Amino acid sequence: MTDLPSPGAPGRRTITGFSNPLVKFLRSLRDKKHRKREKRFLAEGLRLLTDARESGMLPEMLVMAIGRDPHPLLDELEAAVLSSGGEVVEMDVEILAKVTGKDNPQAVAGVFAEFDTRLAQLDRSAAPIWLVAQALRDPGNLGTMLRTGDAVGAGGLILIDDCADPFSVEAVRASMGAIFTQKLAIARWDEFQSWLRTGPGQLVAASLRDPTDYRQAAYAAPCFLMVGNESQGLPAAYEEACDLRVTIPMLGRADSLNAAVAGAVLAYEALAHLRPN
Template sequence: MSIKQITSLTNQTIKDIRALHMRKEREATKQFLAEGLKIIIDALDQGIAPQILIYGKDADHHPLLQRAIDETLKARGQVLEVTRDILEKISRKENPQMVLAVFAQRIRRLSEIDPDSHEVWVALEQVRDPGNLGTIIRTADAAAIGGVILIGDCVDPFSVETVRATMGSIFALPIVKCTREEFIADRGRWRGSVVGTLLTAKHDHRSAPYKRPTLLLMGTEQSGLTPDIANTCDLHVKIPMRGRADSLNLSVATGIMIYAACGL
C-alpha cells in the first residue's frame, strides 16, 4: 500500500470519515475519529494503529508524522494526503488539526472483564456530558483502575469531544457497555465493595471500607443513581459539602472518589 492523494470533497472515503461525527454511523461502522498527532502517537505507543490516517499536504514533516504513516501502512491501514479544505470539513473547524485518524472502536461486555483483576473499577449510569466522560476516562487511566463501565443510556464514549477530553486515555483501559438489566444480572460477580455515590448518603466517602475489588457507582449529572442501581450497592457514600453548592461537577466527584477508593 502507499499514500493516496485526495483533493475532492465528494470522494467516498472522505464522506465516510465525515459521517463519523454521527453516533449512528460510528455505531454502524464501529469506528471513530481522533484529532491531532499526539493522540495518534499515544495509540501507537499502546500498540494500536489507525485504520485510516489523514494528514494535510502542508503538514509539517515531523518525524512523528512519518512514524504514524509507516506504522499505519505496516498495519495495512490507509494513508490519505488531503487538502486543507478537506481537513476543515472532516474536523468541522476553521483551524483544523493537520493530522487526523480513524480507529476501530473497542467496547467490552461485562462478561469479558474479570472484576478480580483490578482493585478498583468505576461505573457510570446515564452520564450525559461528553467532556465529563472523557475526563473520567483520563482520571481512571491516571489512577490505573480496571476500567470504566457505562450503564444504560450514556453519551457515546467515541464522540470527537469525549475522545479529545480523554487525552489519549481512550486506548488505555477497557470501556464496558451494558444495560441496567445486564448490570444487575452481573452483580454477583462483584464480591468486594460496591459503593454508590448519593447526595443523600449518611456516610462520608472516606469512611467506606473499599473492600477489593471495589466498584464505584456514579449517577447522572442531573439526578444521580436510579433506585434500581442504587439498590445493588453494599453501601452509599457522599462527598461532604459544606458550602452553598450542594453538588460537584461529575468528573470532579468521580476523580475524588477514584483517588479515595485507590487510597491515593
Template sequence: MKQISSTQNPFIKSLVLLQEKAKARKQSGTFLIEGQREIELALKGGYELETVLFVPELVDYSELQKQLPVSCEWIEIHKEVYQKLAYRDTTEGIIAVAKMKNHEIARLDLPKNPLVLVAEAIEKPGNLGALLRTADAVGADAVLIANPKTDLYNPNIVRSSVGCLFTNPIATGSSEEVITFLLQKNIAIYSATLQNSNAYHENDYTGPTALVVGTEATGLTAAWREAATQNIIIPMSGTIDSMNVSVAAAILLFEAKRQRGF
C-alpha cells in the same frame, strides 16, 4: 500515495458523516481520531487503524508510519480537506479512521483486587471524557458505563478524554447487567447518593471495589442504591448539594488509591 484535494470527494463526505453522526459510526463500525498523540494512544490501546489522512506541510508522519502495518492506507490531503474533517480548533494535520472495539461487559477481564469506576447514564460527552481522564490518572482497572446515553466514540469524548478513551479498559451494559457482573465478581459496590449514606472516607476500599457515580441532575437510579454494599456521600459546606461528576469521581477514586497505598 493517494492524494485528495477536494472537500467534495465521496470518501471525505463519508468521513464527515462519521464525525457528525452516531448512526454512521455504528453502521460502519469505524470512527475518527484526530491528532498524533491520540492516534499513538489508540495504537497503544490495541485499536486497529484502517486509514491515515495527513497534511504533509503540517505534520511529520514518518515515525508514526513505522508503527502501523502495511495494510493501513495513507492519504495525503490538502489543508482545506483537513479543516473540513477536523473537530478541534487547533490544527495538527493528521486524522485516522479506526475500528471500534467490542465493549460488552462479558468480555471484560479484571485483576484479582480491582478498583472500578461505574458511571450511570452520563449524558454530556464532555463529562464522560473527563471521567475517563480521571480513571486513567488514578490507574483504575476499568470504567463501566451503565445505561449509556451517548455514543462512546463521539468526537467530543475522544477530544475531552485526551486519548484516555483508548487507555482505559471500558465496558458498557444496562445497570442491571453491570450490577450482576459486579456481584458475580464479589466486588463491593459503593454508590454515591444522598439516601442512607455515610461519609465516603469512612469506608474500606482496599478490597475489590466499585465506586458508582450518576448524573448531577438526577443522581443514581434506585437499582444502584438498593444493590450497594454501602451508599456514600461527599460532605459539602457550600450552598448547593452537588458537584461536577468528574470531580466527585476524582475524590472517591483518589481516596481508594490512598487507602491502597497508591
C-alpha cells in the same frame, strides 16, 4: 466501511476532490448513527494518535494534509500504520478542514475500529478500581472520567443506561488518550447487576442517604465506583443495590458535585485505601 473503494487496502492514497466518498465517510464519523453503523470512530491530533500508538493501538486509516510540515512523530506513526496494513490518506488542506472542522494544515486524524464494549471482555481482577457511570450525558464528563480512570490505575469505565457516546470526538478528546488505555463496557443496569454478582466486586456510590463518611469507608477491591446522571443523580433503586454508600461532605449551598469531579474524589479516596504501600 461498506461503501468505500478498496476498504482497508494497505498503502497510500491522495484525495483532491471534495466529492470523494471517503470525505463523506470521514465526515459522517462525527455523527453517532454513522459511527454505530460503521463501527469506526475518529481520533484527532498528533498527541492523541501518539498516545494511541504507545498504547498499542493504531488507526486503520491515517488522514492528513498534502504539504503539511514534517514531524518525526508523524513519520513514525505513518510508518507504523503502513506496516500494520493500514492506509495513509493525504488530502488538500481545504478538504481536510471539512473533515476535521478545523482550519489547521497540521491537523491529523485517525480512523479506529470501535472496541469491544461487552461486559464479558472485562477482567475484573485486572485492577482494584473500576468506574461506573449511569446515564452520563456530557461527553466531556465521560472523557474526563476515562482520564481520571487512567490516573488512578482503574481497569476501565462501565457505562450504564443511556450515556453519551464514548466514541464521539468530544469524549475521545476529553479522555486525553485514556480511551486507548481504559477498558470500556456499555450495558443496561440489569445486565451489569447480573455480571457484577457473578464474581467478587464491591459496588459503591456517593449518596446523601447514608452517613458513612467517604474517608472512613471500607473500600474493597475490585471496587466499582458509580456516579449518576448530571441532573438526576443515581436512581434510588441503584443506590440501594450498592454494597457501600458513602457521603462526600457538601458544606455549601449545593447538594452535589459535577459528576466527573465526584467520580474523581471517590476514585482517589479508594486508591489511597486500596493501593499497596
